[in-house]
Amino acid sequence: MTAGRFLTLEGGEGVGKSTQARLLVAALESRGVHAVLTREPGGSDGAEAIRALLMQGDVRRWSAHAEALLFAAARADHVEKVIQPLVGSGSWVICDRFIDSTRAYQGAQGIDDAAILALHAFGSRGLLPDRTLLLTLPAGEGDARAMARDGGEADRFAARDTDFHRTVVATFDRIADSESERVRRIDASGAVDAVTERLIDAIADLLP
Structure with missing residues (x-):
C-alpha cells in the first residue's frame, strides 16, 4: 500500500489557498495518488460545528x-x-x-507560540504535516484579492485591520524561516495553473 501523506496549505488572506488546495488534489489524482481535500477550522462533524462559532459574528x-x-x-x-x-x-x-494558521492568527493577538503548541501537543498529539506549502504574495496584492473574493462579507478574521494581517504574514515568515525542512514558500502570483505546478515541484520528493 502506498504510504499516506499529510500536506497543508497556509498563507495570509487572498493568496489562493482554497483554490490551490482543490487544484493540488486534482493534480495528485491525475498522477495516480488518492488525495482527499479537507479544511480548518472544520473537516469533521464536530470541527464544522465549532467552525460556525469561530467564523461568524462580531470580531x-x-x-x-x-x-x-x-x-x-x-x-x-x-x-x-x-x-x-x-x-x-x-x-x-x-x-x-x-496549526500554523493558529500560530499566526492567534499569535498576532498576543498568544504565546509555546502555549499554542502545547495545546496542539495535548489535543492533536503534536501532529505536523509532512510538508507545509506557504503561499506568498507581494504586500497589498493579497488584500486586494481578499476584498474581491469577499464582496464586503468578510469573516471574523478577514475583517480585521491591515496591521493585524501584516503581523499574520510576518509570523508565517518566521515559521518558514525556523522550520524550513517542513515549510516551503510558494510564489502565488501569476496564472493559477503555474502556481499549482510550483506546488507539485515543492512536493516532488514525496511523490511515489
Whole structure:
C-alpha cells in the first residue's frame, strides 16, 4: 500500500489557498495518488460545528485565548476522526490551513507560540504535516484579492485591520524561516495553473 501523506496549505488572506488546495488534489489524482481535500477550522462533524462559532459574528465575539482553545478542540476532532484515519489508509490528505494558521492568527493577538503548541501537543498529539506549502504574495496584492473574493462579507478574521494581517504574514515568515525542512514558500502570483505546478515541484520528493 502506498504510504499516506499529510500536506497543508497556509498563507495570509487572498493568496489562493482554497483554490490551490482543490487544484493540488486534482493534480495528485491525475498522477495516480488518492488525495482527499479537507479544511480548518472544520473537516469533521464536530470541527464544522465549532467552525460556525469561530467564523461568524462580531470580531470581538471571542477573546484570543478562547479562540485558541476552540481551534485546538476543532483540530483535535479533525485529526482523530479524519486526518489520521485517511493517512493511515494510504491517502494523501490536503488541508486548507492547520496549526500554523493558529500560530499566526492567534499569535498576532498576543498568544504565546509555546502555549499554542502545547495545546496542539495535548489535543492533536503534536501532529505536523509532512510538508507545509506557504503561499506568498507581494504586500497589498493579497488584500486586494481578499476584498474581491469577499464582496464586503468578510469573516471574523478577514475583517480585521491591515496591521493585524501584516503581523499574520510576518509570523508565517518566521515559521518558514525556523522550520524550513517542513515549510516551503510558494510564489502565488501569476496564472493559477503555474502556481499549482510550483506546488507539485515543492512536493516532488514525496511523490511515489
